[in-house]
Amino acid sequence: MRSLKTLLLGSVSIALLATPSLAQDDPFAGYTPVTDAMLQNPDAGEWLSWRGTLNNQGYSPLDQINTGNVGDLRTAWSRALSEGNMEGTPLVHDGVMFVPHPSDVIQALDATTGDLLWEYRRQLPEEGLPFIIVTRNIALWDNLVVFNSKDNFLVALDATSGQLVWETQVRDENSWGWTTNGPIIANGKAISGRSCAQQDGPGMYDSCFLTAHDLETGEELWRFYTIPTDGAPGDETWGGVPNDVRHHVGSWITPAFDPELNMVYFGTSVTSPYSKFYFANFEDAADLEQQEFLYQTSTLAIDADTGELVWYQQHIRDQWDLDHPFERYLVDTAIAPNPDEVRWINPDLVPGEERRVLTGIPGKTGIFYSIDRETGEFLWARETVYQNVITDIDTSNGRASHPLDLIPTEIGQQMLVCPSAGGGKDWPAGAYSPLTNAIYYPLQNMCMDSLLTDTDIQLGPFVFAPGEENLGTVRGISVETGEELWKFENRAAVMSLVATGGSLLFGGDLNRRFRAFDQETGEVLWEQILPAQVAGYPISYAVDGRQYVAVQVGSMLLSGAYLGLTPELQPGSGGNAIVVFALPED
């Protein structure tokens, strides 16, 4: 066992149990252990994983709230959250809501009232911690609440008390990295990636990896390095660049899991420095454009049991900080891309054939892909927001081509790069609906004026994409045909979405608006103005037959970059809270 520490309550953490009064029932009396079967096929009223299900679809089958009555939606309860940047996702099981706060605070709440059941507050070092302390998601398994802590541990809490059950050190406590994402649960294993060192330093070398841990014991089961070295497959793509200047290719969004194929699907980020000018060996822009530096900006299909790489596809060969770690959608669907809208189609594809696909927008470019998730075969791809970093995609294998005038090879070189390092797409998640067989995305019309300086590429200032005046756009894209079903434009940047069985799509924006869209048409059917920026990932759940929609609001990363383009919008910072909606009770 590697660096496993099992510590009892009190040594490094504080768990506060809110004792029910004598007149109250034990809120955990009916709490049942979360099984792998439940995670793989959850009840409609539960929200057990980051995106609801392990296929990352962000879909709730609940239909009590629907297009006919959503106008009656009211606030059911709300509750303040801790200070700090937060982009969190609540989980709900057996009427208990588990809420991640900034700074490794976890709370269990009564999901019908927001009343506190317990609180865990991790004792983090007082000085010198990375300031980026977002926790986007946690995970449930058995009687555990599992999360990646900011001091590089995988932590398991007792779901009924908040007390520490075990914790395993995953990475040197000195190792630089922002682990902002939680694990996905794959048959008793907690599997996760992480951000990793942007520069050298003790404990930082070899800090870029994916891991699986046994949820019974916390023991690490396997580790996959996202930067190959020392002759490992992919090492040759670095062109002899010394190992200790290979940095930063991490995986900072939670992967998807396919139990039938037993594969986990990760997305990866970029190197540091972003521009390869600084460390690559190259003859000219054409030479540099071809160099891959695996496994940056790729989809990785990993055997969940062994950690072995089954297949990978690299989406771009990045020079501009255009990460590709975002949520992968696993959908079984017929495939018949419409060539009028879909620019790149595999010529071997038989229109109408059923495929198990990994699909959606994996990276900041906004390019929407469809890939056979069993084999990695490229099926089709299309553009969404304006982009200029990909000139073509080889339809036989998905390999992109990049414009040579955007390959930085000369100090002082200026480039308009689209989208920006803040997207296009970024960490706000889309949502899939089986009712329309479409994925809906929050995207931004943003580019960046870039400059190759003598130390790193300067990514900004951010500017509107050519011809655009609205920053945010929500789009529905059919996973079968690739057609755009509708587009909603919004002055403010738009944030994460959830789709429901009531033919609705819920999502908010930086200007505090939270809306319900009609999945079929994009029509806004309901809107509320909330106290702060809509920062979190919305969910829907039910308790005792009543459906709720919940979302976190408050401070988050990126808002400065977005609001800088819409200065007339002043939503304010702070105001962290969770807000929960429901229809009026009879």
Next chain:
Amino acid sequence: MIRRYAPLIAALLCWGVAAGPALGQMVPGVPAIPEDLLDFELRPGDEIHFCLNMSSAIAEFDRAVANAIADSLLVTAEIFDMVDVHPPLPLDYIFGLSPPELFLVVTNECDAIMGWPVPRTGTMPEWLTITAAYYEAPVLLAVRGTEGLQPGDVIGTRLGTPADSQWRVLTQSTRTYGRLLFSNYQRMIDALENGDVDGILIWEPGLRLATGGDLAAAGMSVVTPPVPLAPVRFGVALPRNETYLRGLIDGAIAALVADGVITDIARQFGLTE
């Protein structure tokens, strides 16, 4: 933080008295609040809060310069030591915190950050403004022994430095010399001692620290590089909107340089004057 609001309120009161008869009337085209009242003043006895990069090999020199800047402005320097959770990179001047983290530091803890390397091109990150340089550290080509460079020699360079970019351009255009990248000055020194490289490009304070100031005893010497190497220039970084304070610090730096004060401080810390 600098004391800002008392002067503003005082100025507003004065303006209110003087403009008394006209109150209630708005003249088209004349701002309701005179622009000069929107300027903040720094007054004797005020404080400027400086953040110090404690990971830098010249942190104490920076501290002394911050105090000198404050003295010249007749204010007090309050210094916040930025101690990174990660062990610092040896012999270096790079910040251990990322730009977003530095933004939070300068928002929460201080008005200005000392020891910021002034880029030769661009401004990084875009939310910053950087004063004129208060110190230029030469970048040297150090070799083993006293031999000069020979064609084919491999030179160790520090990734993310202007000198490395210069060397990459040189080696790409002439192919006379090689280039081996490092992200750690101590490893460069080790590689030079081990014979893994024939020379290294290193900022002078780092080399001085590594050798105790005695190159000969360390078996090294400095030779003339085939191209002039740009020095590392250090300025004070402030949030982009701090134009008033930047102007004051720029003026203070210019005076301290002209009066030889910074040269004296550099001498105290054993730095090249």
